[in-house]
Amino acid sequence: MSQDHLDARRRQILDGARACFARYGYEGATVRRLEEATGLSRGAIFHHFRDKESLFLALAEDDALRMADVVARQGLVQVMRDLLSAPEPDADHPADWLGTRLEVSRRLRTDPEFRGRWAERSRQLTDATRQRLVRQREAGNLRDDVDIDVLTSFLELVLEGLVSHLAMGLPADDLEPVLDLVEESVRRHRRSG
Amino acid sequence: MSQDHLDARRRQILDGARACFARYGYEGATVRRLEEATGLSRGAIFHHFRDKESLFLALAEDDALRMADVVARQGLVQVMRDLLSAPEPDADHPADWLGTRLEVSRRLRTDPEFRGRWAERSRQLTDATRQRLVRQREAGNLRDDVDIDVLTSFLELVLEGLVSHLAMGLPADDLEPVLDLVEESVRRHRRSG
Numbered sequence: 203m204s205q206d207h208l209d210a211r212r213r214q215i216l217d218g219a220r221a222c223f224a225r226y227g228y229e230g231a232t233v234r235r236l237e238e239a240t241g242l243s244r245g246a247i248f249h250h251f252r253d254k255e256s257l258f259l260a261l262a263e264d265d266a267l268r269m270a271d272v273v274a275r276q277g278l279v280q281v282m283r284d285l286l287s288a289p290e291p292d293a294d295h296p297a298d299w300l301g302t303r304l305e306v307s308r309r310l311r312t313d314p315e316f317r318g319r320w321a322e323r324s325r326q327l328t329d330a331t332r333q334r335l336v337r338q339r340e341a342g343n344l345r346d347d348v349d350i351d352v353l354t355s356f357l358e359l360v361l362e363g364l365v366s367h368l369a370m371g372l373p374a375d376d377l378e379p380v381l382d383l384v385e386e387s388v389r390r391h392r393r394s395g
Numbered sequence: 396m397s398q399d400h401l402d403a404r405r406r407q408i409l410d411g412a413r414a415c416f417a418r419y420g421y422e423g424a425t426v427r428r429l430e431e432a433t434g435l436s437r438g439a440i441f442h443h444f445r446d447k448e449s450l451f452l453a454l455a456e457d458d459a460l461r462m463a464d465v466v467a468r469q470g471l472v473q474v475m476r477d478l479l480s481a482p483e484p485d486a487d488h489p490a491d492w493l494g495t496r497l498e499v500s501r502r503l504r505t506d507p508e509f510r511g512r513w514a515e516r517s518r519q520l521t522d523a524t525r526q527r528l529v530r531q532r533e534a535g536n537l538r539d540d541v542d543i544d545v546l547t548s549f550l551e552l553v554l555e556g557l558v559s560h561l562a563m564g565l566p567a568d569d570l571e572p573v574l575d576l577v578e579e580s581v582r583r584h585r586r587s588g
Contacts, residue, residue, distance in 0.1 A: 310565075316562060331396055348572075348576055352572045352576060359557060361556070362560055365559070369504050376544070376548060383541055383545060383549050383580065384459045387580040
């Protein structure tokens, strides 16, 4: 197979697996269900990924890179707005980023070994957020009285709260103005004088 | 037994059970462990609480009331600062509010029936937060360009993020200045002119 074919096959597996993990959770995503979701045999799947754990980590990393890409272009608050406007997850529309992100959060809570393996992969989002804030400060859009690292941690804490809020099934229809407030809190203050 | 005795016994059970749930989680807190933690027999425990579920809900409600009391006097950001300064949970110092709160969050995620039973009890914290903000606005300490409900949801979202952050075992030693930023975001803006 050509590299293009290999890349397309890898993409096919990741997309199917994402839907499968979002729908059934990590433990519930059996090899049989992964075969159904990807339309490929277990032989084909595990030719590309060593085991289920490697597949899940590749997926989480893939999602983190895509989130980092949105962050680089539009900021972390836009990632949060995208989470809010995502359709209610159901069998036909399994939550996309949210599903993987929830599963990552849950495994971080319950699996100390996973914590170590995830740590190195989770830097991308933090780095992308920090770099975006640096550029925004250079452009004069950011408040300059608070350290970039503090603003980065603030935005990540709100994202974590939002993921948790959605995971608990709490109503989210009133959160748009909250995100406006979050965005405004990191922006340069309007001066009245 | 007198009412004072009954109240003291109820308090003894709640305090022991809080440590037990924080240490073993809801499922792991067996009746045998609850007996050990409270120093009372199962007969005595379930004379005061119908079953384990009722005991846990009473505990969660008791904690929510105590949190609401701190909120009424010092605000929700102070509750978050208390969470940060709590000692690392271990066998001798099981996390207090945090342990119960985490268990509530986990069960909200995984147990739809619990969600209904919890909803009516979780209003206290929201109500206390909103009332505190109303008083702060009357005292001229609060920004007046954002709705009280939006500020309440903002603070609750950050609290949820903090609980999740601590639950995932992520480092928390750099979060004090983040809470300063959160507090400042709901305060009246300093005017430069």
